[in-house]
Amino acid sequence: MDEFNLHLTGDIHAITVAHNLVAAAIDARWYHEGRLTDESLQELGLERLGIDSNRITWRRVVDVNDRALRNIVVGLGGSADGRPRESGYDIAVASELMAILALVDGSDYASALKNLRDRCGRVVVGSTKDGVPITLEDLGVAGAVAVLMRETLHPTLMQTIEGQAAFVHAGPFANIAHGNSSILADRMALHLGDYVVTESGFGADMGMEKFFDIKCRVSGLKPDCVVMVATVRALKTHGGGPKVVAGRSLDAVYTEENLPLLRAGIANLEAHIATANRYGVPVVVAINKFPTDTQHEHDLIKEKSIGAGAVAAVTTDHHANGGEGARRLAEAVVEACEQGSEFSYLYPLDQPIKAKIETIASQVYGAAEVEYSTAANRQIDEFEKAGFGYLPICMAKTHLSISHDPGLKGAPSGYTLPVREVRASVGAGFISPLLGEMRTMPGLGTKPAFMQVDIDADGEVIGLF
Amino acid sequence: MDEFNLHLTGDIHAITVAHNLVAAAIDARWYHEGRLTDESLQELGLERLGIDSNRITWRRVVDVNDRALRNIVVGLGGSADGRPRESGYDIAVASELMAILALVDGSDYASALKNLRDRCGRVVVGSTKDGVPITLEDLGVAGAVAVLMRETLHPTLMQTIEGQAAFVHAGPFANIAHGNSSILADRMALHLGDYVVTESGFGADMGMEKFFDIKCRVSGLKPDCVVMVATVRALKTHGGGPKVVAGRSLDAVYTEENLPLLRAGIANLEAHIATANRYGVPVVVAINKFPTDTQHEHDLIKEKSIGAGAVAAVTTDHHANGGEGARRLAEAVVEACEQGSEFSYLYPLDQPIKAKIETIASQVYGAAEVEYSTAANRQIDEFEKAGFGYLPICMAKTHLSISHDPGLKGAPSGYTLPVREVRASVGAGFISPLLGEMRTMPGLGTKPAFMQVDIDADGEVIGLF
């Protein structure tokens, strides 16, 4: 997988450099405008943008987990060293530019490149004191960003160990971005095969909802079937089983048959099936088989899945048996696809931002009401005034619960969903509410995994797995 | 040159990620040690490093010019978001890891990889309250850094437009690092050709001095000849000509024959020749011909060069005529190489740090004395106590003057050289005094070059040149 790593690394690098170039451009422009008269700017052929430093929304990114960069003060050191302001870093995959890469569309490279360039121009990084948005076009950096990113438009063609083709392209995280691979890769795949399977990160509440309401809207493509993966262990966790901690031995409830716990947890799966059905797409449940699973447990999942509206529920053991292990799943999917779907979006775009948020909150998350922080209210108001109200919604949310709260397992309902902050990714084309304590920059643990990585006496890399 | 750009970009990316991973590791360790008891650390198999946050010397890097990041406060935001401290960013090419890449040595890939790994382990990032150095090995991140950098060990083989082979490998800036391409590329070239030309950035006071005293010491290779490039225009600038500003038309002194000005400026060239001769290596002066140069001007340079100790001085016009234009230079170099050299270092390693600094200051820069800031004195003292006194010196200095002051043209002498700060690059293997106002992070101008870069209607990149 070396080539893949290198290529993906190259894409992340290009995006990181481009993202930070924008950040440098914003601070530089703000700095120079603070020192120069209108006349001096005009001599240089520049108009005063009038950036309001309190309204700069673009942060910087880095592709390591660096807690210390979450909140920083930049521009210290005196008059030659920029102007002080508060800002911070996000993890690079949370960059709007990564989200853009996955959503660029076009019938060929030239049109995709043009679409990339246009999206870059629309990216909003902040606003003036009067709330007028400032874009990459205004900053004069949209062209350079598109140039830095142009090589990233090429999907990477890989193969599985059995030789089937697979594309790997774009990696926006599903909790803080839209979590889907690229439209370009999907489109290329559709030219090459009869059936295309595309992944959307985490559950039906996260990647799938964003796949339908954001990615499908951009491409105009309609899905024929949803494959929903379930495991006995995850469902037991949702039923109230003890927390699974890496490195510790599993609790007996996970390794022995436990139908009551499983039954309680299936509420979670049922909620996901109901969500998918709401879009009019048939659902096939794929039970990913583990050695300790029992037949009774699989039977229970299948029975409940069909009861909840799935068209099929099959056991799959491709991890042990490769493609052959997934044959029954494939057959079920083909059958489901032939059945036909009546796909529709969850919400129309012309609703107000809050109405769209509340539709997702109630229809997908089971929340009773949505509560907005003072900042969130102000931001939504500004975005609608700026004309961004037509954009779809891309929730930033934990994947450990259908709600915003990792502790609410199963199929939570009746709770209040808190919107802490709202960001606008105008170039990517969505509005991102941040729910609860969701972070956009992870932190390193006390003993990070990189401490195991090294080069052995033969020059081989060790400790990666 | 696309491939080159991509490859070099890949190296810079690997180095940037590795550098920032180290920074994240330092802050994370400091953060966690501040929260955990000795017992908790031991349970994790960790010993308390006791990092003194005031003595962390490792900064972060970014590969865009970002003035606002020169001085920052990190770790703000509360108890989950790290611990506050002052720090800052350097430009990525100033990373010690880039300097390491250029100095890695080995007879094959395996030994080079081992040397890389060893150097990574020796990198010092700060110290305890008692001044005990803390290395990447101590942090447990040396292996991961070497793994991230392992692909960077492969030199890139390019060709000129006439088809001659050329290696491009490593890019430490010559003003703030050692400014030389890699030993590995040189060594590979020596297997492939009769003569190897390797570049060292800026003048004999900068790249050449570091080539001799740092790079040659590591590789054990001995140079046979110095090619010193001169232009009429640069020498006139050193003679007192007006400042040359990009975009404005040249002053007449540069476009018309002006022997007095040229004669005054040749003092600079003479000083560089004297410096090279001090190492026992024959010097060939290559006058890079411009259309407005006159024969009298070239004659004057040649006469003075020979007078100052050069073995030859020839006009070269390869810019206009390609390889043919450099034929006479090549012949002069071959002749000089056959003459033999008696290469010796400027200073022995076992002198105290200050003695080595002062040798370079007086012998190469013409300074009368060296003045150390309070911080510099403390740092030198700590480095010697920590056992780093044996390392060679790598001055960080402007390239616009032989001195530290860009305004001192020609061959300055009798001045005081200020040492503002001293850093130790133990993995790369040198001590870096920062002279005067030298910056390790450039800033963007009011109208940066990226504003010209874009993609045209045909999808072609414009504005790069």
Place this chain on the structure above:
Amino acid sequence: MDEFNLHLTGDIHAITVAHNLVAAAIDARWYHEGRLTDESLQELGLERLGIDSNRITWRRVVDVNDRALRNIVVGLGGSADGRPRESGYDIAVASELMAILALVDGSDYASALKNLRDRCGRVVVGSTKDGVPITLEDLGVAGAVAVLMRETLHPTLMQTIEGQAAFVHAGPFANIAHGNSSILADRMALHLGDYVVTESGFGADMGMEKFFDIKCRVSGLKPDCVVMVATVRALKTHGGGPKVVAGRSLDAVYTEENLPLLRAGIANLEAHIATANRYGVPVVVAINKFPTDTQHEHDLIKEKSIGAGAVAAVTTDHHANGGEGARRLAEAVVEACEQGSEFSYLYPLDQPIKAKIETIASQVYGAAEVEYSTAANRQIDEFEKAGFGYLPICMAKTHLSISHDPGLKGAPSGYTLPVREVRASVGAGFISPLLGEMRTMPGLGTKPAFMQVDIDADGEVIGLF
């Protein structure tokens, strides 16, 4: 009033210096403990306190409105200049030391001084990593603080322009502290007169509630009567009248008879009367007469007040007619006092903190429920663990509404009361929940009042009024 100003200034100065001495002591101790070994500390006769910088709750104070000091980073500049951390300033009257001054009790100066000293020792300024509280006693600064404050224990005896005695002593703001003058002054006055009138800032929801539940609990004194002051204008505002802005002419609804608006606003007065009655103390409403008031308006207020449970409601025009203008009010108060009261506190101290908060929220503020931020939940938990759960509650809240929201006029009900942060003033003896957006540091306006202040040609001060 010059003397008063000077004396009050002296008290504020002593408190400001003492408060900031504590702040300096905390940062200094944290700084030195970070540099010294346990052995070095012991040589100095000191034990390691182990202050957790993230849990320091003591801020600094200044007695001017200084917005720029609300949030600061201190300790920058390098290893000699302290350790960096986030902190900020409050306005000096919000200092816990000012609240202490008003709550010190004793039968004579000696016992009051001792009580002051004891309270200083109990002041909690932060905690260790394990949540163990750190007090002024632990820091060794309690004695010095008491010494700096000892002169402040003397109440200032003033006289009105008609010659009646009046004490002026202590000034904790009623929105962010308890808003009552000192127990010592009240006690001294009780030795000197038959009836003592003491003021408690703002409405029955603020100063009065704190007077009853905090100040009376400390002194053991029981009030005989509540005098509740009302104006037609304020009640009309609560009925929905337009905002009154200093410097602009009054809207006609305030200068002409408007019984519907007044009737709507009286809901606010009725709520305050109900609150006072809940404590078992008879209420006399004093209508502060303005020239534009009409008889119908005063009649309506009186009728409604009696209806809501006041024992009397009288018009008073002491502003125009001095003591004579307040004669009828005085007679009504004497009569009410003779009637007897059955004073009881709103809540017992042995309830959990949240129960006490929720009692005030529902019984006094009319809130339907209380919502705690994540920080508030954590703080309450820590305070109860530290043994501070027994303290009474001192809400920090706007005075512009009975609720936390200045926009909710009249007698709001059914709303959710947000608790943003909770502080513990263990020396003063109360827990302070901060409601909503309540600030503890005001800011200067664009054209502050001080711009009018100057000295005229005769050396007289102008612009103060």
Place this chain on the structure above:
Amino acid sequence: MDEFNLHLTGDIHAITVAHNLVAAAIDARWYHEGRLTDESLQELGLERLGIDSNRITWRRVVDVNDRALRNIVVGLGGSADGRPRESGYDIAVASELMAILALVDGSDYASALKNLRDRCGRVVVGSTKDGVPITLEDLGVAGAVAVLMRETLHPTLMQTIEGQAAFVHAGPFANIAHGNSSILADRMALHLGDYVVTESGFGADMGMEKFFDIKCRVSGLKPDCVVMVATVRALKTHGGGPKVVAGRSLDAVYTEENLPLLRAGIANLEAHIATANRYGVPVVVAINKFPTDTQHEHDLIKEKSIGAGAVAAVTTDHHANGGEGARRLAEAVVEACEQGSEFSYLYPLDQPIKAKIETIASQVYGAAEVEYSTAANRQIDEFEKAGFGYLPICMAKTHLSISHDPGLKGAPSGYTLPVREVRASVGAGFISPLLGEMRTMPGLGTKPAFMQVDIDADGEVIGLF
């Protein structure tokens, strides 16, 4: 001395409040100008000042030693909480307002008040981007500052334990300000007695030089005699004796006769005498007697003092014997005064700033040359452009050496004096070069003196002495 403390405290408080009011006014104006249009400002009757935040020279002050406040970032927290910038605190006695108080002059209270008001108006707190100075008058806060300070103009009349009158008035520190008591107190004393003794802090290099060149220039008063106090111990320290540390027992060289050490140290006294003589004023040396002094030691000091140009040198033991112990000193002073003086200033005001600095450096400090930091050069340039070049010089310097370096004892010469920073106190009327590492904010030690201060069981203050 209680009354004195209270009064002095009152003055410091008034100055502290006034100083910080100015700071708040600057940040508030900068903040509001950043949010408002020119039109909005004009509606308020304000013109845009255009403060350059990088050129704000006014810091904040506090009257406790608080290391953590030396360097801070203010204005953090978001758009309502000011604008971020780097700043810091000085100790309150270093406020320019304290220096002003000591230099206010006038024949009566009215004229002194007017002078105070005028000086306040001239105080410069920063400048615009174009370097135009911004004063308290521009900010509209000069009147308010004068009003806050008006009570401070009254000198405090005290008496010694023998009943002699003494004024205590103003306390600018002698290392970082001018170190003299007030002109108003001196002038009042001259009306009341035949001889007035006024103190100027530290040695002839510090308080005396500033007394002559700054204070005497303002008042026009001419001194008749210099009383120079010497002790055997201090002179031995200057001769190379070991450092005297509070709390440790004295080294034997200080408690036993040691003429060689004393002789070496007298070089320091001789230098001070020479400095005083340079002003044309007769010098009387007062040897402050200690029990361990020997007759030989006093004889040596007397002999050398006369040799160096003193008109008399007498032993004085007022510490043991009160006024009687100083009788011989008084007689010598009367005699010296009758002899007449020919007082002249050290430098004329119309020299450039650097010439004045260099005159003091060479004539008083014995320095061979002066070295200016980049910042100092820029500041001097700006001050001269702004028209402040005519002001006298007030060096900020250690009192532990005649030089800038506490380690250079005796009468140092031939060294380079470093000027790190230059401040302009235009209201007080001087330019302040900061020499070397001089700090304007002290720090608390590990075990500060306040830890001894407390109130004992009888209510008495303990631990102050």
